[in-house]
Amino acid sequence: MWNLVDKSIVVFRKDFQLEFRTRYALNAIAMFALTTLAVISFSIGPIQLDTNILAPLLWVILFFSAMSGLSHIFVREEEQQTADTLRLVLPPNAIWLGKWLFNVILLFGLEIIIVPVYFAMMNTQVENLSIFFPSLILGSLGLASVSTIIAAIISIASSRGALFAVLAFPIALPILFSAINSTRLSMEGAPFMDSWSDLQVLLSFTIIIITTSLLVFEFVWKR
Amino acid sequence: MNLKNDWWKILLGLFLTGVIVAAFLYAPRAKALGETTRILFFHVPCAWVATLAFLISATYSILYLRKNEVRYDAWAYSSAHIGLIFTILATVSGAIWAKEIWNAYWNWDPRQTSIFILLLIYAAYFALRSAVEDEQSRARLAAVYSIIAFVTVPFLMFIVPRIYESLHPDPLINAQGKIKMDVKMRQVFFASLFGFTVMFLWMLRLKVQILLMERKLESQIVTER
Amino acid sequence: MRKLMTLAAIAADTTLTQMSQSMPEKKAGENIYIVLAVTVLIFGGVFFYLLYLDKKVNRLKKKVESREE
Numbered sequence: 001m002w003n004l005v006d007k008s009i010v011v012f013r014k015d016f017q018l019e020f021r022t023r024y025a026l027n028a029i030a031m032f033a034l035t036t037l038a039v040i041s042f043s044i045g046p047i048q049l050d051t052n053i054l055a056p057l058l059w060v061i062l063f064f065s066a067m068s069g070l071s072h073i074f075v076r077e078e079e080q081q082t083a084d085t086l087r088l089v090l091p092p093n094a095i096w097l098g099k100w101l102f103n104v105i106l107l108f109g110l111e112i113i114i115v116p117v118y119f120a121m122m123n124t125q126v127e128n129l130s131i132f133f134p135s136l137i138l139g140s141l142g143l144a145s146v147s148t149i150i151a152a153i154i155s156i157a158s159s160r161g162a163l164f165a166v167l168a169f170p171i172a173l174p175i176l177f178s179a180i181n182s183t184r185l186s187m188e189g190a191p192f193m194d195s196w197s198d199l200q201v202l203l204s205f206t207i208i209i210i211t212t213s214l215l216v217f218e219f220v221w222k223r
Numbered sequence: 224m225n226l227k228n229d230w231w232k233i234l235l236g237l238f239l240t241g242v243i244v245a246a247f248l249y250a251p252r253a254k255a256l257g258e259t260t261r262i263l264f265f266h267v268p269c270a271w272v273a274t275l276a277f278l279i280s281a282t283y284s285i286l287y288l289r290k291n292e293v294r295y296d297a298w299a300y301s302s303a304h305i306g307l308i309f310t311i312l313a314t315v316s317g318a319i320w321a322k323e324i325w326n327a328y329w330n331w332d333p334r335q336t337s338i339f340i341l342l343l344i345y346a347a348y349f350a351l352r353s354a355v356e357d358e359q360s361r362a363r364l365a366a367v368y369s370i371i372a373f374v375t376v377p378f379l380m381f382i383v384p385r386i387y388e389s390l391h392p393d394p395l396i397n398a399q400g401k402i403k404m405d406v407k408m409r410q411v412f413f414a415s416l417f418g419f420t421v422m423f424l425w426m427l428r429l430k431v432q433i434l435l436m437e438r439k440l441e442s443q444i445v446t447e448r
Numbered sequence: 449m450r451k452l453m454t455l456a457a458i459a460a461d462t463t464l465t466q467m468s469q470s471m472p473e474k475k476a477g478e479n480i481y482i483v484l485a486v487t488v489l490i491f492g493g494v495f496f497y498l499l500y501l502d503k504k505v506n507r508l509k510k511k512v513e514s515r516e517e
Contacts, residue, residue, distance in 0.1 A: 149371060153364050157354040166350050170343045171371055174378040197385075205378050212374050216367045219288050223360075243487065257478040265490045305497075312493045316486045323482045422494065429501045436508045443515065 004097070007090050011098025015073065019102070026109055029069030033114045036061050041121045048123065055184035058118055059176055063143065065110060067165040070147035073099045074155035084223075092218040096148065100210070103144040103151075111140060127189025131182055135195065138202035139179035145206055146172045149213040152220045174205050235425070239418045242411065250411045262320045264411055268419035269313035273341060275423065276306025281373035284366035294435060296362035299369065300352070301430035305423060307345040314338050333384040340379055344372045 019025055040057060049057075077083040086095060115136070119125060126132045150168045154160045182198035246264040253260045283299035317335065318328040329335060351368055355361035 149367075153351070153368055154354075156357075156360060157351065157364070158356070159354055163350060163354050167347045167368065170340055170347055171375050173340060174375060174382055177382045201378065201382060205375075208374055208378075209371070212371055216288070216370055219363050220367050239491075243491070246487075247483075258480045258483055259478075261483045262486045265487055269490060308493065308497055312490050316490055319482060319486055319489075323479060426498065426501065429498075429505060433501065433504050433508060436505075436512065440508070440511060440515070 004091070004094055007094035008097035008101065011086075011090060011095050012101045015098065015102045016105075018076075019106075025069050025072045025106055028072070029065045029106070029110050030113050032068040033061055033065040033110060034117070036064060037114065037118060037121060051124075051184050051187040054122060054124055055187060056180050057122075058115075058183060059139070059180050061114065061118070062107075062111070062140075063172065063176060064165070065114070066107060066143050066147050067168060069110075070103050070106065070144065071151040071154060071160060071164045073102055073148070074151040075160060078155045087221065087223075092221045093214055095221065096152070096213060096217040099152075100144060100148045100213075103148050104141060107140045107144050108137075111136060124187065126186050128186045128192065130192050131186035131190070131195045131199075134199055135179050135182035135186065135202065138199060138206060139175055139183075142175040142179075142202055142206040142209065143172060145209045145213065146175065149209070149217065149220075152217060171209075174201060178202050178205075232425070235418065235421055238414075239422070242415045242418050245411045246415065250408050251405050253405075253408075259320060259323055260408075262316065263408075264415045266313060266316045266320060267412070268416050269309050269316065270338060271416060272419050272423045273306050273310040273313055273338070275420070276302045276309060276427075277341065277344075277373075277376075279427075280306060281369050284369040284373075287362060287366045288370075293362070293438065294431070296366065297431050297434040297438075298427070299366060301427055301434060303345060303348055303369070304430060305426050307342075307349070309423070310338060310342050310345060314342060336383050337379065340383075344376075348372070 040061070077086060146168055150164060150171065154163050154167065157163055178198040178201040182195040182202075185195045185198075242264065246261050250261065250264065252258060280299045280302040283295050283302065287295035287299060314335075317338070321330065321335070322328045348365060348369060352361055352365050355364055
């Protein structure tokens, strides 16, 4: 067990150091998210939107930013032909967990930048932070899990960019539905228990996707 | 046609003809639905076959990953292919029915949303298959994707009705106040369900045979060269 | 299988319920041609798909035969 964790930490550190040198992935998804946000903000101008639209918009931005950058983690291994070495050195489970951890950190990094800007630009605020933070964190964990396994699937396919969103969207739907709903509740200042079932869905779905990914990843990874 | 082996195909054809006749002449109408009640006998079996095909495809995907035999991939792919056709048929026939009775082709009620998501999953599955060149990787990746989609579907079945209830509080979904299906309607409905299921299994077998034959021919051509 | 059948029956029941409860006041649902159109659509779709499969099988069988000769 600890052996597996240790090995996934190794994968994570390798990717993190590579990323730290170029900052390719973070730059790409942060710029993508900011551009999308700017487009939305310009196009609605001074109109004050209500929470039924604000909550979905935030998750639409997060979803497409994730789609633009989170596949990089596996695509890079194929493009730089480092995948085979990785295959020899480490077990598949450790590789998936390490890459997953990297994507989670990347998504959190993006949210630290984009969420405050979003609320500032949209001229709105969260009424109940005890719903908002759990739904944001659990939603990102889920989104990162879905992205990581789908990224592994598409890394050897052609026309990856378009395919990534097409494959990830139906799988990410439970996350989007629940996260949008609980984010809306948090903006409306609903009591915590109202969002309980949404948070439960987010948590259980994330766990299920991680378990399934660990079970099937070796079939994706082997050549 | 060979009467010895193909008798059940003729029987199936006669049976389904009987179902159509019974749907129009024998089955009564539900009080609020009028004549369009009869769409039920063909529309619901289509949706049923679409779901069944998805389940079968996922089952064979798991088998493929475990046994790594080409024919399991052929079953999974064929089932998905036929499932896609029935999903489209169910969606279109449902939209026409909805236009007649709800005055709009599409209004995102939970059932329409579910079938739309099923359509998206099937589309993604085929997009993935067409994007991978190598045959073995294609079969493996498609199998993995269909397993992941398979674990997602129960969540959607739980979430979709809840979300759409909360966003649009209209009387489309109602837990109480089920009307009992008339006995005659029930008879026709189950007969139709049975007929569609047999027809689906027939199509599935045909499609699998075609795929395996094509593969055999190709390998023959390759070895002869 | 019995369970599946009941499940299907429940699905059909709820579909009926939904459709009948959301009925507008005006006399809708009496158009028999709509029913006919849907029937033709579904069975037409199924028929043409079977025809397509049949054609493919025949073509392949011929190919196989010609190779064997």
